[in-house]
Amino acid sequence: MLELSETISVDEIAVDLPSRIHEVTAGPVARAPDRIALVEDLASWSYRELEQRVGEIATVLSSLGIRAGDRMIIVKRLLEYKSVSGMEQLSRGPLRLIAVAGAPLDLNLKLRVEKEFGLPLLNGYGITECSPGISGVRFDRPRSDQAVGTLLPGVEARVRTIEGFPTVSGEVGELHVRGRNVMLGYYRAPELTAKVIDSEGWFNTGDLARFDGDCLYIVGRTKEMIIRSGFNVYPAEVEAVLSSHKDVVQSAVVGRAADGNEEIVAFVQLLPGSCTTPETLMHFVRPQLTSYKRPSEIVILDALPATSTGKILKHKLAESLREGGAVPAVQTPEFRRQHI
Incomplete structure (x- = not known):
């Protein structure tokens, strides 16, 4: 049984994060304001001029309602934490803006995040x-x-x-x-x-x-597109359906060569303690995907291989298929109280 920490809040996660972009240039401006900081297209800017430009940008951001001291945080795994801990609602605290990039956005995840925090x-x-x-x-x-x-x-x-x-x-x-x-x-x-x-x-x-x-x-x-029986299959579409299942944390879809064709193989990470099986997931996706988009196989892993920023390493999953199904070892992350 996973041992849970006490309730975690957005305030706690943000406590040690840098608060202002001015902190990046403040030191050099004080020590050597006229030293060259940036060179582009034969033009150059000193630290003093760069600081001035940062100030101008801050003014524009302020006019748009973004205040000095606002911070960016990663909230992706908070929903997983909420599900495991049995919490009814996550505390939004001073959170005012949520943005995502780096991978295709799962529409179901977007809706869950917006409902949880009351923000787009x-x-x-x-x-x-x-x-x-x-x-x-x-x-x-x-x-x-x-x-x-x-x-x-x-x-x-x-x-x-x-x-x-x-x-x-x-x-x-x-x-x-x-x-x-x-x-x-x-x-x-x-x-x-x-x-x-x-x-x-x-x-x-x-x-x-x-x-x-x-x-x-x-x-x-382009490199991830799967061509199955002459039809183009975009992994993000299949992943979106899989990830809409209530027990699925995240998923990754890759292609596997098979007799001059390509098969679709899905790797899935479930919530800790879930009893969902590959057969259950196959039944779940069948009415939502046309026949050539349905996975030939669904593999359940404790955790998907990923970078430090959470981007799934699909090439490692594809390599595991080519190497006879040896799934790459991944250390399963634990939920614990910590400052980021």
């Missing part, structure tokens, strides 16, 4: 090579779907087929972006750079996307 969950999208922001849902225009919002100022985007041809409006294709936020290239890797950035500066993100008007939707990764 804002979705955003970015990639390391783009510094990293590309788009986001504005806090003054929240959405009820999985959109990643509108493009950030200065960012251009287009959607192309895998062969590089323009797509019809609303059609899914590879997302290409262009702007000052796009990297110059990979370090000492000109050939790799040439594969992702063309002569006009368009960067191929490798993500599959579509536009509805000016609103961007990310549907998956």
